[in-house]
Amino acid sequence: MVKKLTPADILIRMAFFLIALYVLFPFFLVVINVFRSANDIVANPVSTTGMSFTKLTKNLTSVVNNSNFSFWSAFGTSALITVLSIFFLALFGGMAAWVICRNKTKWSMFIYMVFITSMIIPFQVVMLPLISTFRDVGKFLGIQMLQSFPGIIFAYLGFGGAMTVFILTGFIKTVPYELEEAASIDGCSPEGTYFRIIFPLLKPPVVTVTILNGMWIWNDYLLPSLMLGHNGKVKTLPVAVQAFVGSYVKQWDLILTAALLAIIPMIILFIFAQKQIMGGLVDGAIKS
Amino acid sequence: MEDGRSANKAMSQALLLIGILSTLTALILDFTGSRLFFRGELLLAGIIVFFAGLYLFPTKKHHRTIVNIIFLFPLLFCFVVTVIIPFGLGLFYSTTDWNGIRMTEFVGIGNYLNMFNEAGFLWSLLLTVMFVIVNMVLVNVIGLGLAVLCTSKMKAVGFFRAAFFIPNLIGGIVLGYIWQFIFNNVVLKWTFDTFEYNSSLLSKYNTGFLAIILVYIWQYAGYIMMIYITGLTTVPSDVIEASAIDGATAVQTFFRIKLPMIASTITVCTFLTLQSAFKQFDVNMALTNGTGSVNFMGQYLSNGTQMLALNIYNTAITKNNYAMGQAKAVLFFIILSIVSVIQVRISNKREVEM
Numbered sequence: 001m002v003k004k005l006t007p008a009d010i011l012i013r014m015a016f017f018l019i020a021l022y023v024l025f026p027f028f029l030v031v032i033n034v035f036r037s038a039n040d041i042v043a044n045p046v047s048t049t050g051m052s053f054t055k056l057t058k059n060l061t062s063v064v065n066n067s068n069f070s071f072w073s074a075f076g077t078s079a080l081i082t083v084l085s086i087f088f089l090a091l092f093g094g095m096a097a098w099v100i101c102r103n104k105t106k107w108s109m110f111i112y113m114v115f116i117t118s119m120i121i122p123f124q125v126v127m128l129p130l131i132s133t134f135r136d137v138g139k140f141l142g143i144q145m146l147q148s149f150p151g152i153i154f155a156y157l158g159f160g161g162a163m164t165v166f167i168l169t170g171f172i173k174t175v176p177y178e179l180e181e182a183a184s185i186d187g188c189s190p191e192g193t194y195f196r197i198i199f200p201l202l203k204p205p206v207v208t209v210t211i212l213n214g215m216w217i218w219n220d221y222l223l224p225s226l227m228l229g230h231n232g233k234v235k236t237l238p239v240a241v242q243a244f245v246g247s248y249v250k251q252w253d254l255i256l257t258a259a260l261l262a263i264i265p266m267i268i269l270f271i272f273a274q275k276q277i278m279g280g281l282v283d284g285a286i287k288s
Numbered sequence: 289m290e291d292g293r294s295a296n297k298a299m300s301q302a303l304l305l306i307g308i309l310s311t312l313t314a315l316i317l318d319f320t321g322s323r324l325f326f327r328g329e330l331l332l333a334g335i336i337v338f339f340a341g342l343y344l345f346p347t348k349k350h351h352r353t354i355v356n357i358i359f360l361f362p363l364l365f366c367f368v369v370t371v372i373i374p375f376g377l378g379l380f381y382s383t384t385d386w387n388g389i390r391m392t393e394f395v396g397i398g399n400y401l402n403m404f405n406e407a408g409f410l411w412s413l414l415l416t417v418m419f420v421i422v423n424m425v426l427v428n429v430i431g432l433g434l435a436v437l438c439t440s441k442m443k444a445v446g447f448f449r450a451a452f453f454i455p456n457l458i459g460g461i462v463l464g465y466i467w468q469f470i471f472n473n474v475v476l477k478w479t480f481d482t483f484e485y486n487s488s489l490l491s492k493y494n495t496g497f498l499a500i501i502l503v504y505i506w507q508y509a510g511y512i513m514m515i516y517i518t519g520l521t522t523v524p525s526d527v528i529e530a531s532a533i534d535g536a537t538a539v540q541t542f543f544r545i546k547l548p549m550i551a552s553t554i555t556v557c558t559f560l561t562l563q564s565a566f567k568q569f570d571v572n573m574a575l576t577n578g579t580g581s582v583n584f585m586g587q588y589l590s591n592g593t594q595m596l597a598l599n600i601y602n603t604a605i606t607k608n609n610y611a612m613g614q615a616k617a618v619l620f621f622i623i624l625s626i627v628s629v630i631q632v633r634i635s636n637k638r639e640v641e642m
Contacts, residue, residue: 008538009442012437012440012442013442015437016437016442016448019434019437019448019452020448020451020452022506023451023452023454023455023506023510024451024454026455026463026466026467026470026506027454029466029469029470029474030466041473042473044477045469045470045473045474045477046474088362089363092362092363092366093363095359095360095362095363096359096360096362096363096364098359099356099359099360100360103356111360111364114372115367118367118371118372118375120621120624120625120628121371121375121621122567122597122617122620122621122624123567124567124597124600124601124617124620124621125375125378125614125617125618125620125621126370126371126374126375126378127374127617128378128381128388128604128610128613128614128617129373129374129375129377129378129381129614130370130374131388132377132388132389133369133373133374133377137369140318141314141318141327141328141331142314142317142318142323142324142325142326142327142328142331143328143331143332144328154366154369154370155366155370157362157363157366157367157370158366158367158368158369158370158371159370159371161363161364161366161367161371162367162371164363165363189351189355190351190352190355190356191355191359194359215457218459219458219459219460220459221459221460221461221569221570221573222569222570222601226605237459238459238461238462238570241461241462241465242461242574245465245574252469252473255465255469256466256469259462259465259466262458262459262462263458263462266457266458267454267457270450270454270457274450277457278449278450278453278514281456281511281514282514282515282518285511285515285556285560286515286518286553286556
């Protein structure tokens, strides 16, 4: 039996189609225009005339080798900062959340409350003193905090800490305490109990926080632009795109190629981990 | 067994001693103004060795406490140094004439009074409030609409969900430039061909503002949609079946049954949009960078599309007026915390009712 399409169904389908067109149109424009030259793009931005692979390779090589953009270096920087930050956030965040959750002392409650209330603090209110503190303390102690990998990872651990602890604490509360008692009776040390028994159980919330932190850190612009600077050697992808656009005003063939290069890693990741990413972001939103 | 313990004890004490000594040496070097290149490494190594010694310290009674301290320390330390200390300093600096490096005198609430005499800032504040209100309504209505579409029984719903969600994966800077291209080329060409109107929408403050709203919805509605989908799927199907048996139309079912049952999701999404729209920075910067001339309070302003977060950034970084930028940021924080308090009140009230 073939179901008949009611007018409502047809309307819904058309709505879907139009919205999808609106949502995907910018990506379509980027993809067609990286195959074209600047003159063709200015003449008619929504057209396929003059598309060729030689132009794509020309655009790609001039963008990738550009000294303002230097794609591989920026990609490597972004990847390194993101991966190390999310790894240490999951590791230290889990450890801290476990201690906070399993100690019903005044201190642990206080630390937890400070973490939770700090989530209201917008980045704008700490960014200026943060940079000056990092500059002064770094100079005083002889540890370079600005324009360095350890410095920015340290900052991400600080800014991502509250949300990570919040989500992980919520999960650890649901893990039965009897498991830990049993381990302790069997002679397991507290650190052993955490790493052998609790941490393996934390996989679902750790996936959630890793996705939330990863998306935020990969796309973040303000913190790296302030801490690493636009002219420094160390640049993340968003900062590199910004620096590139600033120096190549109106060269849309190159700018769109740079934009495409900045987008592609995220899209590839999304194709492989679509369920986890969509679920993780929604979980994080509902819990906080 | 005894040998092991005493060896452990000796090891622990040695490590503690080395750790304390190297930390102290590094600090002495710092305070005497030495510029030895390895003093930073010495300090870090000293702290790590000290904690290693603490961990190995042979005690049954206090071992749990030591583990607690070691587990809590790394994250808490980063958090205090990057959030708490700068936050306190920021509150303090906002009452001084701080220039980003040093301060010379207190100005009390001078910065706070001055910013309300600044027409450009008041305009940014007004623009941000309008942006927040418009988006709270539009993003939620569109997000909910998309969620309803995406929960209907249709083929390829999964594809559409993913497609609507994709803009949310990309950073504001990159998609801001993509949309700048669209407005300055595609839309400009179209308006020129049809109306012979030869200036970009982004150059006017009103159309530029609409453009930011359009891009923001484009980026954010897919994300809000996903949360509404989660909410809608929790509505029990027997309730919907019962209403269908009672002869309710699809529209009635939606407004009378589904909507009241996802009230808490609506609260979550409304406040999520509110917070995110209020903090909007990346798209604002990449799309118009706040430009656009406007007449406001008898003054000619050039920052017609500049919202609060960008205004703070430009005041401090571009105009080099750090103390004023910091004072504006503190106000920004105060507004956000009021919003959060209201949010907590509302969700608590709802939980009591349920």
